[in-house]
Amino acid sequence: MSLLQRRHEYHRILADWPSLTREHFDALAQDALNLLPNWARPYLERVVVVVEDEPPPDEDPDLLGLYTGSTVFGETDSSAWPEAPHVVTVYQGPHERQCHSHGELRVEVAETILHEIAHHFGIEEETLDEIGPIERARDLP
Ligand SMILES: [Zn+2]
Secondary structure (H helix, E strand, O other), X not given: OOOEEEOOOOOOOOOOOOOOOHHHHHHHHHHHHHOOOHXXXXXXXXXXXXXXXXXXXXXXXXXXXXXXXOOOOOXXXXXXXXXXXXXXXXXXXXXXXXXXXXXXXXXXXXXXXXXXXXXXXXXOHHHHHHHOOOHHHHHOO
């Protein structure tokens, strides 16, 4: 299963992360997707994960990820139409700026992806806040 897509070419080489290529970040995102339990996969057939460099200009520049689409229960968010794919967008730039080690970056990318996928399963922001850090994000090999 290849959920992962990249919408824009990544063309910056940041001084802080001289070794962090686009392929490397994509690999971190793929590692996170590999954490998903098998029972979850049938519900993700119409979900795509897209990596973008930065959030859109009208969003918080620190935004790590975004989910657009309806839930597995069919509740459609007002901005989506019924046949629209469900999209998890992960922003590379904010992750790089907010993490200070490779290990931290890895966990943070996994947390973002699992957090956004949780929205697809109907889990609201407040509930995710109460749950706190997603432990499964620390299960990376
Ligand atoms: Zn959220």
